[in-house]
Amino acid sequence: MSSVISSTDVNGTTVYSPTGEHLGSIDHLMIDKQSGNVAYAVMGFGGFLGLGEAHHPVPWRKLRYDTSLNGYVTDITKEQLEGAPARPENWQDDRNWATSVYGYYGVAPYWL
Numbered sequence: 001m002s003s004v005i006s007s008t009d010v011n012g013t014t015v016y017s018p019t020g021e022h023l024g025s026i027d028h029l030m031i032d033k034q035s036g037n038v039a040y041a042v043m044g045f046g047g048f049l050g051l052g053e054a055h056h057p058v059p060w061r062k063l064r065y066d067t068s069l070n071g072y073v074t075d076i077t078k079e080q081l082e083g084a085p086a087r088p089e090n091w092q093d094d095r096n097w098a099t100s101v102y103g104y105y106g107v108a109p110y111w112l
Helices: 078-082 096-102
Strands: 014-016 022-031 038-045 056-058 064-066 071-073
Touching: 014 038, 022 078, 038 078, 056 078, 056 096
Parallel strands: 014 071
Antiparallel strands: 014 022, 022 038, 038 056, 064 071
């Protein structure tokens, strides 16, 4: 089995809780241009049939692929997703915001 995957194959992949609860799906990835590291998986959750769906960047390190589920598993709860720090305008360039998000999810930032 290959250890790499195309980003087009990641988009739309389901994200589950450790108990198998469907939390949402990956909308797209954010990749650090200098290091090449995947910084975030922007996850869509909530809503119905795509309406009212919220999108939050989740640190890539909080996801692990589970072949039996054909999806990603995270220990992030639905409540954590709903209470995640709001994204400011130009959030992708705001290192202070990124640091707070990584701290919120209890993981070291990818740049450390």
